[in-house]
Amino acid sequence: QKEVEQNSGPLSVPEGAIASLNCTYSDRVSQSFFWYRQYSGKSPELIMSIYSNGDKEDGRFTAQLNKASQYVSLLIRDSQPSDSATYLCAVNTHSGNTPLVFGKGTRLSVIA
Amino acid sequence: DADVTQTPRNRITKTGKRIMLECSQTKGHDRMYWYRQDPGLGLRLIYYSFDVKDINKGEISDGYSVSRQAQAKFSLSLESAIPNQTALYFCATSDLKPGKQYFGPGTRLTVT
Numbered sequence: 001q002k003e004v005e006q007n008s009g010p011l012s013v014p015e016g017a018i019a020s021l022n023c024t025y026s027d028r029v030s031q032s033f034f035w036y037r038q039y040s041g042k043s044p045e046l047i048m049s050i051y052s053n054g055d056k057e058d059g060r061f062t063a064q065l066n067k068a069s070q071y072v073s074l075l076i077r078d079s080q081p082s083d084s085a086t087y088l089c090a091v092n093t094h095s096g097n098t099p100l101v102f103g104k105g106t107r108l109s110v111i112a
Numbered sequence: 113d114a115d116v117t118q119t120p121r122n123r124i125t126k127t128g129k130r131i132m133l134e135c136s137q138t139k140g141h142d143r144m145y146w147y148r149q150d151p152g153l154g155l156r157l158i159y160y161s162f163d164v165k166d167i168n169k170g171e172i173s174d175g176y177s178v179s180r181q182a183q184a185k186f187s188l189s190l191e192s193a194i195p196n197q198t199a200l201y202f203c204a205t206s207d208l209k210p211g212k213q214y215f216g217p218g219t220r221l222t223v224t
Contacts, residue, residue: 008152032209034211034212042217042218043202043215043216043217043218044155044202044213044215045215046211046212046213049211049212088154088155090211092209092211097162099145099157099160099170100211100213102154102155103154104152104153104154105154
């Protein structure tokens, strides 16, 4: 059973701080990694993807991947109350012929 | 108009009733998915379809069936609804690489 694990939270950070969200996965052959954001009562939306070891930055968001440790993280700099949401980690094992495996999500609360 | 639509958006039904949830997309994607989301359990895959002639069971297909009527339409049926099928149901689509999924707005189903 392929698994993607996330701390359910809530993770509370003050406005302006860095929020760090973590995810581990069980299948060593995983190749593609994604972060989705889901506001309460809304549908998930893709915010970051990463495919190789290291960091990938997009605005205030940085995704970090360490395949040796089977670990992927999302950093949100200068956190805003509008970042308060649940963040879902998703992993794809093969070259695209299997569905994504989602973690259960981490709820982030940014306190003004 | 939204790219992925779901009908109905809310439904209350009684135990034992048959119910169909419908999903339509205008993105031209071949791949479509049905998920359910329960508090604390994250997104769980029910069925997925990589093209019109392809139907695959997901993690929790028992009690559900699907029909892929066309590239743009993918329906989920509950043959005999039971209370533990009360959940938020999402349809999603993707192109050949499943990482970037586009979700519909969701259907909130309550079985009494």
